[in-house]
Amino acid sequence: xxxxxxxxxxxxxxxxxxPSTPVLWVLRDHINLVGTKYGCGVGSxxxxxxxxxxxxxxxxxxxxxxxxxxxxxxxxxxxxxxxHPVQKAWLEQDVAQCGYCQTGQIMSAAALLxxxxxxxxxxxxxxxxxxxxxxxxYLRIKEAIKTAAKSTTK
Amino acid sequence: MEKSNNTxxxxxxLKVSSITGGGMMIGFSWLANLIPHEAIAGATATKDxxxxxxxxxxxxxxxxxxxxxxxxxxxxxxxxxxMLIAEELEVDWKKIxxxxxxxxxxxxxxxxxxxxxAMRMAWKPLRTAGATARFMLLQAAANEWDVPLAELTxxxxxxxxxxxxxxxxxxxxxxxxxxxxxxxxxxxxxxxEFSLIGTPxxxxxxxxxxxxxxxxxxxxxxxxxxxAMAIHPTAFGMKLKSFDASEALKMPGIKDVFEIQVxxxxxxxxxxxxxxxxxxxxxxxxxxxxxxxxxxxxxxQWESFEAYKEFSGMGNxxxxxxxxxxxxxxxxHMKQMYEMQKKPGKVLRKDGDPEAAFAKAKKxxxxxxxxxxxxxxxMEPISxxxxxxxxxALFVAPIQIPDMxxxxxxxNLGITADKIDMKLARMxxxxxxxxxxxxxxxxxLISQKMKAPIKLIYTREDDMSNGVYRPSYMVTYKAAIxxxxxxxxxxxxxxxxxxNAIHENRFPAGAFENYLAEGWDIPTNITIGAFRAPRSxxxxxxxxxxxDELAEAIGKDPIDYRIELxxxxxxxxxxKNNEYDAERYIGVLELVKKKSDWGNPKNKTVKRGVAAYFxxxxxxxxxxxxxxxxxxPVVQNVVSALDCGVVVNPEGAKNMIEGAIVDGxxxxxxxxxxxxxxxxxxxxxxxYRMIRMKEAPKxxxxxxxxxxxxxxxxxxxxxxxxxxxxxxxxxxxxxKRHYHQPFINALNKS
Numbered sequence: 001x002x003x004x005x006x007x008x009x010x011x012x013x014x015x016x017x018x019p020s021t022p023v024l025w026v027l028r029d030h031i032n033l034v035g036t037k038y039g040c041g042v043g044s045x046x047x048x049x050x051x052x053x054x055x056x057x058x059x060x061x062x063x064x065x066x067x068x069x070x071x072x073x074x075x076x077x078x079x080x081x082x083x084h085p086v087q088k089a090w091l092e093q094d095v096a097q098c099g100y101c102q103t104g105q106i107m108s109a110a111a112l113l114x115x116x117x118x119x120x121x122x123x124x125x126x127x128x129x130x131x132x133x134x135x136x137x138y139l140r141i142k143e144a145i146k147t148a149a150k151s152t153t154k
Numbered sequence: 155m156e157k158s159n160n161t162x163x164x165x166x167x168l169k170v171s172s173i174t175g176g177g178m179m180i181g182f183s184w185l186a187n188l189i190p191h192e193a194i195a196g197a198t199a200t201k202d203x204x205x206x207x208x209x210x211x212x213x214x215x216x217x218x219x220x221x222x223x224x225x226x227x228x229x230x231x232x233x234x235x236x237m238l239i240a241e242e243l244e245v246d247w248k249k250i251x252x253x254x255x256x257x258x259x260x261x262x263x264x265x266x267x268x269x270x271x272a273m274r275m276a277w278k279p280l281r282t283a284g285a286t287a288r289f290m291l292l293q294a295a296a297n298e299w300d301v302p303l304a305e306l307t308x309x310x311x312x313x314x315x316x317x318x319x320x321x322x323x324x325x326x327x328x329x330x331x332x333x334x335x336x337x338x339x340x341x342x343x344x345x346x347e348f349s350l351i352g353t354p355x356x357x358x359x360x361x362x363x364x365x366x367x368x369x370x371x372x373x374x375x376x377x378x379x380x381x382a383m384a385i386h387p388t389a390f391g392m393k394l395k396s397f398d399a400s401e402a403l404k405m406p407g408i409k410d411v412f413e414i415q416v417x418x419x420x421x422x423x424x425x426x427x428x429x430x431x432x433x434x435x436x437x438x439x440x441x442x443x444x445x446x447x448x449x450x451x452x453x454x455q456w457e458s459f460e461a462y463k464e465f466s467g468m469g470n471x472x473x474x475x476x477x478x479x480x481x482x483x484x485x486x487h488m489k490q491m492y493e494m495q496k497k498p499g500k501v502l503r504k505d506g507d508p509e510a511a512f513a514k515a516k517k518x519x520x521x522x523x524x525x526x527x528x529x530x531x532x533m534e535p536i537s538x539x540x541x542x543x544x545x546x547a548l549f550v551a552p553i554q555i556p557d558m559x560x561x562x563x564x565x566n567l568g569i570t571a572d573k574i575d576m577k578l579a580r581m582x583x584x585x586x587x588x589x590x591x592x593x594x595x596x597x598x599l600i601s602q603k604m605k606a607p608i609k610l611i612y613t614r615e616d617d618m619s620n621g622v623y624r625p626s627y628m629v630t631y632k633a634a635i636x637x638x639x640x641x642x643x644x645x646x647x648x649x650x651x652x653x654n655a656i657h658e659n660r661f662p663a664g665a666f667e668n669y670l671a672e673g674w675d676i677p678t679n680i681t682i683g684a685f686r687a688p689r690s691x692x693x694x695x696x697x698x699x700x701x702d703e704l705a706e707a708i709g710k711d712p713i714d715y716r717i718e719l720x721x722x723x724x725x726x727x728x729x730k731n732n733e734y735d736a737e738r739y740i741g742v743l744e745l746v747k748k749k750s751d752w753g754n755p756k757n758k759t760v761k762r763g764v765a766a767y768f769x770x771x772x773x774x775x776x777x778x779x780x781x782x783x784x785x786x787p788v789v790q791n792v793v794s795a796l797d798c799g800v801v802v803n804p805e806g807a808k809n810m811i812e813g814a815i816v817d818g819x820x821x822x823x824x825x826x827x828x829x830x831x832x833x834x835x836x837x838x839x840x841x842y843r844m845i846r847m848k849e850a851p852k853x854x855x856x857x858x859x860x861x862x863x864x865x866x867x868x869x870x871x872x873x874x875x876x877x878x879x880x881x882x883x884x885x886x887x888x889x890k891r892h893y894h895q896p897f898i899n900a901l902n903k904s
Binding site: 021 | 534585846
């Protein structure tokens with residue numbers, strides 16, 4: 001076990017965990033932030049996507065020991081009450097079916113729009129293809145990303 | 155009405171035996187153990203409300219909550235079912251709060267997610283519940299003001315007496331209303347009178363989903379809760395021999411390692427108690443990562459099992475199956491299925507004299523199709539929370555048909571049914587997988603052993619390699635064609651491991667004078683179960699591909715040929731048990747033909763394919779437009795026509811149809827679990843290919859046949875025909891027909 005002070009959603013949080021523990025499980029089991037989901041544990045589905053500084057990243061592949069002073073943002077910290085343009089666009093497009101993958105999708109989409117405020121269809125396809133939606137809501141996800149892009153660049 | 159003591163919230167207590175009009179029993183029951191659903195999210199506030207019809211809570215300040223009875227796994231019945239109640243209750247939908255009902259099937263009558271039946275079965279009962287409550291509120295107002303009921307109107311949760319210009323809220327009337335007897339007859343609105351049904355409404359849980367609120371079993375937490383994982387044999391055909399946990403027990407955070415036997419010896423399984431691996435090694439610890447690490451340290455010996463008998467069934471419907479021994483592989487499965495195709499099968503249906511027609515045929519067209527086992531791969535892996543104490547068996551479970559688990563829970567945990575308190579958490583996908591609730595028993599056994607609240611978690615690898623798959627299938631279609639290019643007979647023969655997919659009374663049965671359907675099956679020790687449109691999802695892919703090739707062989711347009719056959723089946727149906735309405739079938743084909751500009755596509759660069767199917771009471775047709783890029787198909791557009799009667803929530807309906815289209819294209823292209831020596835080869839998403847955004851259709855246009863027929867479901871019907879619509883378009887684009895799923899194998903070779 002080892003002690004870490006993590007910066008999560010703007011707060012400093014102390015945890016005492018094994019250094020190899022993926023950030024995913026630190027968030028879910030130790031900090032009670034369960035919006036970041038477990039889907040595969042091998043970085044192949046995107047359900048556990050978080051932001052490290054402003055980069056999107058699979059938290060199941062990130063050991064807590066590698067975080068250091070970098071800032072973690074989870075879905076709970078993306079906005080205070082769901083008012084991030086991507087979250088609003090998700091509601092406008094009524095994207096979710098089962099909803100399990102959607103927080104990861106939203107975190108990926110938010111990171112995409114931060115680096116590319118007006119992505120092309122191909123750029124959206126390419127960036128978002130790391131996130132699986134088993135229910136098949138991909139068309140709505142794409143529409144929501146375009147809706148969010150419009151709302152932030154107009 | 156009975157008032158509770160002051161430690162509990164007040165709720166009405168009333169029993170209404172039956173209500174005609176919907177033919178439904180509406181229960182008003184006192185549920186001492188009912189905990190508001192927010193308990194799952196951690197809130198514990200007690201609230202005062204009046205309950206009407208078991209589905210509606212009315213608060214004094216006129217807030218209204220509607221309970222959704224069915225488990226939710228993404229089909230969005232948590233929006234559409236409460237809409238039925240709200241329509242008749244006369245309330246403002248925007249102000250309604252919806253809650254997931256707990257497992258309480260006596261109260262809700264039906265809590266069943268599967269078979270695309272939720273809307274069909276709820277259509278009258280839930281509207282009746284809303285109308286009954288409205289009537290009782292109106293009656294309470296009539297009594298209060300001493301005016302005739304006919305002079306009152308209800309709207310937006312307020313009753314108005316226009317003559318005296320008085321209004322009163324439902325909240326103010328609820329206590330008095332709950333004391334009244336429910337009416338014996340209730341008149342429901344007719345189509346055309348609806349103000350909410352038929353309007354697009356967004357998912358009532360959308361705002362919780364996008365902020366990551368705790369909704370799923372995986373997210374559930376309770377003070378003192380431990381994490382458990384279960385290790386199952388590495389291969390089908392194997393069982394637990396022995397294990398050594400000494401190293402694992404030394405690992406940090408580990409509480410115990412032990413064996414559980416899921417089903418007791420001699421237990422007669424109910425219909426959804428499917429499980430191959432009955433003896434599991436369980437690792438329990440404080441946190442997920444600690445348990446994940448410790449399980450790697452358990453040294454386990456597995457051994458082959460001998461063939462054994464398994465008993466299942468309920469009531470008089472008992473069955474005995476022999477589960478074969480052996481380590482099976484995909485290669486041997488294919489060989490076995492081809493062997494079976496050479497032998498006569500069991501005759502499922504025969505019309506006319508197909509043998510004579512084939513003997514006389516000028517040409518015989520024969521094509522064989524196959525498909526592999528499919529794992530459901532729900533995004534939320536299997537999980538279940540259990541806390542079994544002397545007084546109560548508390549579960550938070552993702553389960554499609556909770557009442558089907560009652561027998562198994564009581565028998566295998568040795569508890570009585572009245573102790574069961576089950577919260578129905580939102581499921582991170584189901585697709586049939588979560589009808590098989592063995593994990594509830596497993597979680598219960600682990601909690602009993604640990605004397606603690608526990609959450610059982612399957613890793614993705616556990617989930618994918620643990621069984622309950624869509625079976626593997628093979629079918630051969632044969633057509634006899636005469637010298638005038640008339641099709642004179644159809645022969646369909648096929649089977650699967652361990653069940654065949656033939657629906658012998660479905661189209662094209664009924665359209666051919668001479669028709670023969672034969673089936674067979676091959677036993678297996680690989681456990682199978684329902685997967686979105688069971689059997690239909692394969693047989694439609696074969697049948698609709700074959701009809702496409704047949705239409706081409708006799709020089710007919712594929713849509714026109716289907717319509718021609720259906721018109722024949724409508725005018726002069728062959729045989730008696732045809733399970734489809736030819737007119738509605740024709741309806742979706744004509745609609746998709748028109749909406750896709752079938753004969754004259756706007757985009758001249760695309761190649762098109764069509765397919766249609768009827769299953770689970772609804773009709774679906776798709777036209778797929780695709781192009782090829784770097785040897786891979788790109789679906790440019792899908793046009794879909796659906797007939798599911800009244801569309802209650804077009805927004806949710808379209809979302810589900812889009813999902814079925816993406817799911818189908820993903821499975822026909824990439825889906826397939828391979829076995830070698832009993833071992834499922836792919837175990838995670840880095841090995842098992844799932845459809846991703848870049849492979850999804852660029853566009854989907856959905857159209858509904860407009861009618862006033864009582865609604866039927868949409869979870870399954872759009873799924874089966876997309877396989878063949880895609881296959882037929884792929885043929886047009888490449889000149890090559892594909893018969894063996896997943897197509898990616900052949901595409902990558904060519």
